[in-house]
Amino acid sequence: MKIYNTLTRQKEEFVPIDENEIKIYVCGPTVYNYFHIGNARPFVVFDTLRNYLKYRGKNVKFVQNFTDVDDKIINKAREEGVSAGEISEKYIGEYYKDASALNVKKASVHPKVTENMNEIIHFVQGLIEKGYAYEVDGDVYYSTRKFADYGKLSKQNIEDLESGARIEIGEKKKDPLDFALWKAQKTEDELAWQSPWGLGRPGWHIECSVMSTKYLGETIDIHAGGQDLTFPHHENEIAQTEAQTGKPFANYWMHNGYITIDNEKMSKSKGNFFTVRDILQNYDGEVMRFFLLSGHYRSPINFSKELMDQAKNGLARMQNAKLHLQHLIQNGNGEMTAEESAQYTDLEKYRQKFIDAMEDDLNTADAISVVFELIRDINTVTKEGASKVFAEKCLLLLDELTEVLGLLRKDDAGDSIDEDIQKLIDERQEARKAKNFARADEIRDLLKEKGITLKDTPQGIQIIRE
Structure with a gap:
């Protein structure tokens, strides 16, 4: 399999560290609201990557975190007059509901920041001891210039970053490029944990470094997320983790492209901000998944009613092909004829075509096209009917490929x-x-x-x- 590695800016042969267990870390949601269509794309894309690797016989350990400590969570809790924990637990539950509607399976582990506070504090202490971090009045900052390779993921150099950097009011860091590892408690109602630097909570970037190394080890196979996380989040993760371990953090970095709404950037102020929960009012979750996989994951895609309707029609073609074969199975009989046996052998070529598409940097758009070619040929050879066994074998082949994509997972006849x-x-x-x-x-x-x-x-x- 070839994967486009953001770190090297080229497609590379994917060589796992351990053939017996591929380790993948994907940045998860900050749980203060329902997740939006932009969040949904990495959840669906990298769930499909896991499906494909498992389909190819690989064991995958897949970690996706929940950020349950954040200013947005604290602010939402204040607005609603409840605890931050109540907000985060509510929206973790809502995440699972919407992810399930998109046929996104649960990760091997879904760690939470609040469950890893001792490990975070220990990690920060380690960076201070190694000279990569410093404490000022209860805040701890990472010394960005100390990490020689800073900018290697986003391909930015220190001089360029320096021109746009500044110190915000209230920050006490020594250098505008430095970033927070630990934040001192500002008000009594803020979430806070006791640490060597007083009451406080972690900065955003540190959590993924800690949870990735805790659950997957010091060097992992693939770290993935949305393109918007490349800088500063993933860049800072590399700086923290590699300073701590002295080893490469991840061998491959995968980032999915942006989603625009009717060719405009999604924004609450523009009124074009859609949560998955909103969209599920009008479209089935599988339609949304089909839409998200119908373009190459690295390419930007545009969300619009017209394109969602096209996705709905495309999925309906797949569903009708499945219903057609189920109908032939229910009403047909007999073993395959010699002609059908030859026809099925010919249909099996689509399995390899599907694999070739997915091996080429997870090209789900081409893989979907292959499924439609298979459906076209099945429809042609079963137009006048088919034996039960032939229909069963065709359905198994269709199910095999669509299962990798996470499509046609509902019992269509029963549901519809x-x-x-x-x-x-x-x-x-x-x-x-x-x-x-x-x-x-x-x-x-x-x-x-x-x-x-x-x-x-x-x-x-x-x-x-x-």
Whole structure:
């Protein structure tokens, strides 16, 4: 597999540290609200990376943190008159609900900052002892200039960074480039822990260094997240971690591109800020996942109603192919014919085409195209029907590939045909038997309004979604 490494700015052959366990760390959400469509992209993309590596027989240890200590959480708690812990626990629960709707599986470990405070304090102490950090009135800062390779991920040099750096009011750091590892408590209602420097809490960047090394070791295979995290977050993680361990932090850095909304940057002030919870009011979570995987992960993508409708139609094509094969299985019989056996051998070429796309820097856009090529050929060879065994094998192949993408994971027939719809289908059948074609047509139109089309085939009625 080739992966584009942000650190080297080129595609590289992916060589794991340990073939028996690939270690991946992905930056998770700050839990003070529902996560938005921009957050959803790395969650879906790197969940798909894990799926693919597992599909290829690899064992993956996948860590994604929850930032449950942050100014935004504290401010939200003040607004709502509750504790910061209540806010973070509420939105961790909401994260799981929305992630599940997108078919994003839970990580191997979901560590929280609040559960790793002793390790964070110990890590900061280590940096002070090594001369990479210093304390001023309860605050601890990282001495950025002490780390010779600072800027290697974002390809910025100290001189360029220096021109844009400044010291904010209230900060006591020695150099504008330095950043906070530990913040002294400012007000009594702030979250705070006892430390060698007094009551306080960690800065943002330190948490990922600590949790990655704790759960995955000093050097990991892949560190991933959104493009916006490259600088300063990931740059600072490298500086902290490599100063502490003296070893490379991550061998490969993967960053997904930005999402724009109707070709504009997403912003609350512009009124074009959409949480996943908002979007789920109008679109199924699988439609959103399809949309997020339909472009290459490193490319920017634009979110719009038109493109979401296209994703909905694309997913419906996949769902209808699955329903078609399920229909053939339910109504067919017999073993494969010699012709079908040859046809299936030909269809298996799409497995390798799919793998080739995914091996090329996780090209999910091309992988989805391969799935549609497979569906086209399946539809062609099963147009006049198929044996049960042939339909079963085709469905297994379709499921094998779509499972990697995290698509078609719902029981389509069970989910889409509720009791009322089934009653209408049965009534239409009775009307047709009674030659009451006017009523049959009326029911057909009613079903069409609900997005259901019925197709009469030699094997019986086939249900097609629109």
